[in-house]
Structure formats: C-alpha cells, structure tokens
Amino acid sequence: MIEQNITISHETLAIWFVFSGDKMLIPKENSHLLKCRWQNLAFAHAYKQQIVKIGSYKELPCLLVDMGNETIDEEDLALVGLRSVLNECSDTFFGIAARSWQVALFIRTHRFCGQCGSKMQQVDWEMAMQCMRCSHRCYPRISPCIIVAIRNKDKILLAQGKSQQSRNMYSIIAGFVESGETLEQAVHREVFEEVGIKVKNLKYFASQPWPFPHALMMGYLADFDSCDIQVDGKEILRAGWFDISELPNIPPKLSIAGQLIEQTITEIQQSSC
Ligand SMILES: [Zn+2]
Known part of the structure; x- marks a missing residue:
C-alpha cells in the first residue's frame, strides 16, 4: 500500500523509482531494478522528505522519488520512458512502476487547490492532497x-x-x-x-x-x-x-x-x- 510516513536512513535498502521529467531512472547494466541503499543516491538526497512508499517487490520496499524537471546525469544510470520498461519486465514490476509514475504525476499536478487556489499538502494517512484552507481533497486520478x-x-x-x-x-x-x-x-x-x-x-x-x-x-x-x-x-x-x-x-x-x-x-x- 502507499505510505508516506516512512523513515529513510543512509542504510535503507530499497528498489527506487526515480522520475525526472517523464522518464524513469534505471541502471545501464543488467536489469530495470534500481536496487541500492539511499546513500548511493546522493543526487536525490534533496528529495528525502518527499519519498513515498509505493509497495514491495522481491521483499524490498519500492520507494518513489520524483525529481520533477531536474535532470540527472549519472554515469551508471539511464533515463528511459515507461513504455520501454513495459516491453522488457515482468507484470508485477511494471505494475509498481506504473503506480509510481501515476502517484508522481498526481502530486506534481495537485500542488494548488482547484477550488480556492491555495497550496495543497499531502495528507499522511492515505494518498491524497488536501487544501488546508478550504479542505478540498483530491485523490490520484483514474x-x-x-x-x-x-x-x-x-x-x-x-x-x-x-x-x-x-x-x-x-x-x-x-x-x-x-x-x-x-x-x-x-x-x-x-x-x-x-x-x-x-x-x-x-x-x-x-x-x-x-x-x-x-x-x-x-x-x-x-x-x-x-x-x-x-x-x-x-x-x-x-x-x-x-x-x-x-x-x-x-x-x-x-x-x-x-x-x-x-x-x-x-x-x-x-x-x-
Ligand atoms: Zn482550497
């Protein structure tokens, strides 16, 4: 399930879903799994407060880091479109990647309230964005x-x-x-x-x-x-x-x-x- 109150340390081992623009970050070698400890993702450390747990895969947590439009230039990593992931991975992995992308997109596009224009905040008990001024709440669009x-x-x-x-x-x-x-x-x-x-x-x-x-x-x-x-x-x-x-x-x-x-x-x- 999607969680937001998660504790991340340097040692946190996870499968990371890192998005930049509309692309996902994957290792250049071997597989689509970006499996490593948080300390190895130094380029993403500014986004620590925004990490969202999307689910689990192979008994490891799957954590979303959305870097918005910030570009990533890492020697061992490549940015790929989700469609290319679709053709080369398992159903389950694609399902999690798909969910990560939809949550990232949801948060990106709901920073302000559609009703009163105030800033919205993520609530911490479910995946939703809420306006603290007028209480308007939005859920990921389906x-x-x-x-x-x-x-x-x-x-x-x-x-x-x-x-x-x-x-x-x-x-x-x-x-x-x-x-x-x-x-x-x-x-x-x-x-x-x-x-x-x-x-x-x-x-x-x-x-x-x-x-x-x-x-x-x-x-x-x-x-x-x-x-x-x-x-x-x-x-x-x-x-x-x-x-x-x-x-x-x-x-x-x-x-x-x-x-x-x-x-x-x-x-x-x-x-x-
Ligand atoms: Zn509002």
Whole structure:
C-alpha cells in the first residue's frame, strides 16, 4: 500500500523509482531494478522528505522519488520512458512502476487547490492532497477506458490509430468512458464512432491499469453485429477484418490489448475445430 510516513536512513535498502521529467531512472547494466541503499543516491538526497512508499517487490520496499524537471546525469544510470520498461519486465514490476509514475504525476499536478487556489499538502494517512484552507481533497486520478476485441466469425477487427502509424501497429478499439455512461454504453459508442459498426454479445474479460497517463482499461470481448466498417479518419486511420493467420504487428501480450487479441484467436481456433 502507499505510505508516506516512512523513515529513510543512509542504510535503507530499497528498489527506487526515480522520475525526472517523464522518464524513469534505471541502471545501464543488467536489469530495470534500481536496487541500492539511499546513500548511493546522493543526487536525490534533496528529495528525502518527499519519498513515498509505493509497495514491495522481491521483499524490498519500492520507494518513489520524483525529481520533477531536474535532470540527472549519472554515469551508471539511464533515463528511459515507461513504455520501454513495459516491453522488457515482468507484470508485477511494471505494475509498481506504473503506480509510481501515476502517484508522481498526481502530486506534481495537485500542488494548488482547484477550488480556492491555495497550496495543497499531502495528507499522511492515505494518498491524497488536501487544501488546508478550504479542505478540498483530491485523490490520484483514474480515467476509466474501455477496450474491446471484436470478432466476426473467424476474423478479428484491428485498427490503426494516428499514434500507431509510425510503428505500423494495429490494435483493437479503445476509448475513454464519458460522464454518466456505463461501460457497456461506452463500448457501443466508441466502436460506432471510430469504425462505424454495431456490436453484440459483450463479455467482460479483465482490467489493467495503464499509466499513459492514468487510465484503467476495462477489457471486453464482443461479436460483430451489423454495418460496414467506416473509420472516423481522426482517431482511427484504417481498420479491417483480419484473418488470424495473417495478423499485422500487434501489441505485446503484457498489455490487455494483446491479451484480448490472444483470447479472440483462441476462441476462433476452438470454434473451428
Ligand atoms: Zn482550497
């Protein structure tokens, strides 16, 4: 659990999640784990009062140090984007890294009260920022998003968004849930807006926190119902029904998009047996 009243000494051995700008600090050699004692992180010592415990990994505390926009230039360490960590580490480690980044971002963006403009302070019994003047309290932002794999007999719908064009990646349909909407309504609306088709037989699959920057992806499987594909041209540039034996470049299985695609492939294979 997230804790803020923690005692740090020179000897404190931990796995450190140090952020500078939108990058995470990792060792240049071996692994993504920045595992060391606090005394070895001299460049971060000015941030000692702001350390937050995010969780534990391999029986060691995971501690967040957010250095804001301060740049770090250490010979043995490198700054990398969270996405590159995603491709090369375990689920659990990525989960903690993701949580650290979201907490860092939350504290950075809630220094002042949205209601009266006064300075906000971290409360020490839960992860929240509170205005000491008007008592307005904020919690880390979580934005619900739906993501859906759509099956049409033995094919799956894959689409390419603007951001995926440079990597020539295809994925499934996803989008933010709007105020007042159920998850299922969001699925129907997003699919129709982005690719112009109707879906049916929605089945909840699983969820995944997605720290780019603070989404909670809620995954669904669905069947095609009606209408021809018509991309919106804004968010989605191209889309089509793909045969599972001729899939384009798709997201890794660590992401829920990758898992939903895999599940759809499995279901298609089982039904053709
Ligand atoms: Zn206030």
